[in-house]
Amino acid sequence: MKRSVFFGAMAAGLVAGAASAATLDDVQSRGTLNCGVSTGLPGFSSPNAQGQWEGFDVAVCRAVAAAVLGDPQAVEFVPTTGQTRFTALASGEIDMLARNTTWTFSRDNDLKFEFTGINYYDGQGFMVPKALGVTSARDLSGATVCIQTGTTTELNLADYFRANNMDYEPVPIETNAEAQQQYLAGACDVYTTDRSGLAATRATFENPGDHVILPETISKEPLGPLVRHGDPEWGDIVRWTLNALVAAEEYGVTSANVDELAQGTENPEINRLLGTEGELGAMIRLDNNWAVNAIKAGGNYGELFERYLGEGTPIGLPRGLNAQWQNGGLLYAPPFR
Amino acid sequence: MTTTAAEPPKQSFHLGQLIYDTRYRSLTIQIVALVLLMLFFSWLVSNTVQNLATLGKDFDFSYLGQRAGYDINQRLIDYSSESTHARAALVGILNTLLVAFMGCVAATIIGVIAGVLRLSSNWIVSRLMTVYVEGFRNVPLLLWIIAIFALMTEGTPQPRDFREGGTASMLLFDSVAISNRGVYVPAPVWGPGSLALGIVFVLSIVGIWAWRRYAHARQERTGEILPVFAVSLALLLVPSVLAYFVLGAPIGLDYPELGGFNFAGGLHLRNSLIALWLALSLYTGAFIAEIVRGGILAVSRGQTEAAFALGLRPRRTMNLVILPQALRVIIPPLISQYLNLTKNSSLAIAVGYMDVRSTLGGISINQTGRELEGMLLLGGFYLLLSLVISSAMNFYNSRVKLKER
Numbered sequence: 001m002k003r004s005v006f007f008g009a010m011a012a013g014l015v016a017g018a019a020s021a022a023t024l025d026d027v028q029s030r031g032t033l034n035c036g037v038s039t040g041l042p043g044f045s046s047p048n049a050q051g052q053w054e055g056f057d058v059a060v061c062r063a064v065a066a067a068v069l070g071d072p073q074a075v076e077f078v079p080t081t082g083q084t085r086f087t088a089l090a091s092g093e094i095d096m097l098a099r100n101t102t103w104t105f106s107r108d109n110d111l112k113f114e115f116t117g118i119n120y121y122d123g124q125g126f127m128v129p130k131a132l133g134v135t136s137a138r139d140l141s142g143a144t145v146c147i148q149t150g151t152t153t154e155l156n157l158a159d160y161f162r163a164n165n166m167d168y169e170p171v172p173i174e175t176n177a178e179a180q181q182q183y184l185a186g187a188c189d190v191y192t193t194d195r196s197g198l199a200a201t202r203a204t205f206e207n208p209g210d211h212v213i214l215p216e217t218i219s220k221e222p223l224g225p226l227v228r229h230g231d232p233e234w235g236d237i238v239r240w241t242l243n244a245l246v247a248a249e250e251y252g253v254t255s256a257n258v259d260e261l262a263q264g265t266e267n268p269e270i271n272r273l274l275g276t277e278g279e280l281g282a283m284i285r286l287d288n289n290w291a292v293n294a295i296k297a298g299g300n301y302g303e304l305f306e307r308y309l310g311e312g313t314p315i316g317l318p319r320g321l322n323a324q325w326q327n328g329g330l331l332y333a334p335p336f337r
Numbered sequence: 338m339t340t341t342a343a344e345p346p347k348q349s350f351h352l353g354q355l356i357y358d359t360r361y362r363s364l365t366i367q368i369v370a371l372v373l374l375m376l377f378f379s380w381l382v383s384n385t386v387q388n389l390a391t392l393g394k395d396f397d398f399s400y401l402g403q404r405a406g407y408d409i410n411q412r413l414i415d416y417s418s419e420s421t422h423a424r425a426a427l428v429g430i431l432n433t434l435l436v437a438f439m440g441c442v443a444a445t446i447i448g449v450i451a452g453v454l455r456l457s458s459n460w461i462v463s464r465l466m467t468v469y470v471e472g473f474r475n476v477p478l479l480l481w482i483i484a485i486f487a488l489m490t491e492g493t494p495q496p497r498d499f500r501e502g503g504t505a506s507m508l509l510f511d512s513v514a515i516s517n518r519g520v521y522v523p524a525p526v527w528g529p530g531s532l533a534l535g536i537v538f539v540l541s542i543v544g545i546w547a548w549r550r551y552a553h554a555r556q557e558r559t560g561e562i563l564p565v566f567a568v569s570l571a572l573l574l575v576p577s578v579l580a581y582f583v584l585g586a587p588i589g590l591d592y593p594e595l596g597g598f599n600f601a602g603g604l605h606l607r608n609s610l611i612a613l614w615l616a617l618s619l620y621t622g623a624f625i626a627e628i629v630r631g632g633i634l635a636v637s638r639g640q641t642e643a644a645f646a647l648g649l650r651p652r653r654t655m656n657l658v659i660l661p662q663a664l665r666v667i668i669p670p671l672i673s674q675y676l677n678l679t680k681n682s683s684l685a686i687a688v689g690y691m692d693v694r695s696t697l698g699g700i701s702i703n704q705t706g707r708e709l710e711g712m713l714l715l716g717g718f719y720l721l722l723s724l725v726i727s728s729a730m731n732f733y734n735s736r737v738k739l740k741e742r
Contacts, residue, residue: 083703090392090708111706112393132497132598142597144518149695150703155406158418169518169599170408172689172700186495187517187608189598229393 023095023227023234024068024285032074035061036094039079039175043200043308043315044100053077056308057098060119060225060242063294064096067241067286072297081174082150086111089228096238098225100194102152112229116239119224119301121321121330123217124153125195127202130210132189137216141166146179146188148172153193156219176201194221196309196317203314237284244291247273247333248300250324255299262292273336280336301331385709398714400705401426407700409691411607422701429696430718436613436692437679437722443618444678445671448625455630466626473623479684481620486612486688493517499595512592514600520611521593524604530587537580544576545569609690613682621678628670632663664737672730676723683719693718 027033037045037057045055053075062072078094089097090112100122101107103115126145128134137160147154149172161168171188173179180201183191191198195213202208225242227235248254251270253261262274271277275288282288298304302324309317323329355365389396401423408418413431416424455466473481494505496516507514514521552563581588593603636659644654685692686699694715702711 083699086703086706087708090706106704107706140598142599142601144599149689149700154700155418155704158406158408161408162418168408170410172410172691172695174686174689182490185490185517186497187490230391 023231024237027068027095031069032076033061033065033068033096034076034078034094035064036078036080036085036088036097036099037061038099039081039177041100041176041197041200042204043196043313043317045077045098054308056120056304057100057225059298059304059308060098060245061096062297063245064225064238064241066293066297067244067290068237070287070293072293082148083174086113089113089226092228095234096225096227100197100223101226102194102221103224103226104152107226113226114229114232114235115224115226116235117224117242118222118330119242120196120222122194122196122221122223124156124192124219124221125198125217126214127183127191127198127211128189128214129186130212134212134214137214137218138164138166140168140190142168143189144169144171144187145190145192146171146173146182147192148176148179149174151193152219152221157192160218180204194223196223196315199317200309200315203316208314233285237286240284241290241294243333244273244294244336245301245304246324246331247336248291248295249302249331250326250333253295253300254303255296258292258295262289269336278337389709394706396709397707398710400701400707400710403705405701406704409696411610411691422697422705425701426693426697426714429691429693432690433679433682433685433692433694434722436610436617436682436685436690439614440617440621440678440682441675443614444621444625444674447618447622448674449629451622451626452629453633455626456633470623470626473620474627478616478620478681479687482612482616482684482687485616486608489608489612490517496595496599499600507593512590514593514595514603516600517608518599519605519607519609521600521603521605523590523592524602526589526591528587528589530584534577534580534584534587538577541572541576545572548572607690609685609688612688613685613690617678617681621674621681624674624677625671628667628674629663632665632667633659635666636662661737668730668734668737672727672734675726675730679722679726680719 035058037053037055040046041055043055045053045057048054058077061075061077065075066072078088080088080094080097080099085097085099085101086107088094096116098119100120102122103118107113108115126137126140128140134140140161145157145168147157147170154170154172157168157170171182173182176193176197179191179193182188184205191201193201195217198213202211202213205211225238227238247269248258251267251273253270253274258274261270262276264276265271268277272280273291275281275290275292279288281290284290287293299307305319305322306312309315311318319327319329321330323331325332355361402421404418405420405422405425406418407425409416409425409428411432412428413435414424414428416428451466451469454462455470457463457466493515494517496514496518498505499507499514499516505516512523548568549565552565552568556562591602593600593605595601640658640662641654644658649657682692683694683698686695689695697718698711698715702708705711
């Protein structure tokens, strides 16, 4: 009896290993989406006073959960550090990662992940205390720099200082919270990460005005959600959920009017997006109102940006590159047809 | 010749015997266990291979030859972001060895002192040591590492406070600066002639060794006790100091000075190293103290009384009678404490100390996605290091253990 149980468990383990390719089925049978987020970066993903995760990256997870399961709350958030995020995704602990992660060639191809789009166009910057009197990153030779390990920013930093013949002392840090604490204690002169991350971190300081973000942007950091390689179906779902949020802003579909518009409109593109026309949902094995659910979860891209990062928030980031293409930004959702 | 012993009935072998016959039973069980074990391992390997294939990954160590691309703050050998991942791993290995070695030495010193003092008849001293041992032994090491690190980052001044008119100042005639980025001490500068000085120093150590041998032999022969300590101290200092001045002060000191953002020059002991080293030493020292105390208590009281009866003073009793016997009890558990300390040094990541876990097993894995390869190498390294430490200590143990004739 015992032996048969043992072999049964073994067989089950083998089957589970083989079946993990179909992430959509796993998520639907589980009833929750496991989504990897950061350990806490205000504006992008951090728990609020009620212990609920919220932020710009969190909203992407919730939109995907709403599209797949019809419930934006059906998300299990897994906090990951810069070092643990890829292992968590590769091992199947999480179904998708939405943790301001930079899309690079080697991550896409060598690490075997699939980036499903870009939800924030960013670049790496430097933050220093105003009291240092530094106005340019070129003045930073000899500085002590706090840097999150296992990130692209770590590599950019090494390249930038090398290319400009400057030396520096890296202080490797595991999470944004630790970096903030070290930086405020003066254990490092400079904190470097994505400019959005700097703005978000600075917004939580007691005196944000005492710190400046230097004008130089030393890299391109296209941040986006990603999934495992080898399950294109699941990758498409995450990709088109993100596209739906972007397209919704373009067509003026908001969380407030989506129910009304879902009754049918004059615009066939909106009708296809919201499932009143065509069978787009079935093509990605979802209900036809998947996009309605995704948009209702938190709103379209513009609403999410305004709520978590925009100029009305303490973080106060301008839309910049993250505006719609008609407004001079880079957001450009492919057609829904 | 008529009666012949009947041939014993030839037993035919049947399968049931494999279980019910005691001659075969143990063999059967062992074979079954072996087969199950092999099945388990082959399942493990095939599962790994299958999962790697599902992820589209291969198993390849060639990433070690690629450019690492990241910088490491504490390097004992030349390294830059242009170096390879293998070089980065080596830098990490040396950092691990450094903190492990420093930790083992300090933990032994702390442990022996605390262990002996805990047996002190002075109530306050022995109670203080009890508080130390129980306090450090019963709180997780990680907490101590973080607590000491936080204390050093938050409780010490920033480098810019050392400027003119600042709130902080350097210690010991402006030679040592304790800042929240680490402790800066003067660094030796090896000028011409320092090799000769080094040779003189080594020769005087040889001289000390020879003098002790001679003194010991003479005491064995005549019973006369020669002044070993004073002569040793003189041998250690006098020739070196003389040579230093004769050679025209070949070794200078490079003092740390505030320049730009940080102190420049001197030797920079980073807070991460100090915090990790202190925490590892104090934590493991508490365990060693208990081992030492146990070792001393294991030597029977009669030995001390016998030594006193022979007229030996308490210090000589300790050095000549108690400790040599206690060592036999102390060494074996001490080995495992050294191994623990070495392996615990992998908690370095908590304070950003760039040990082998942070380079080979951290950043390199993250930048290349070679989790399996990196973790196997890391495991192999710690295994090898532990085996080396353990065999070195076992060698020492066989030297001090009871020689039975």
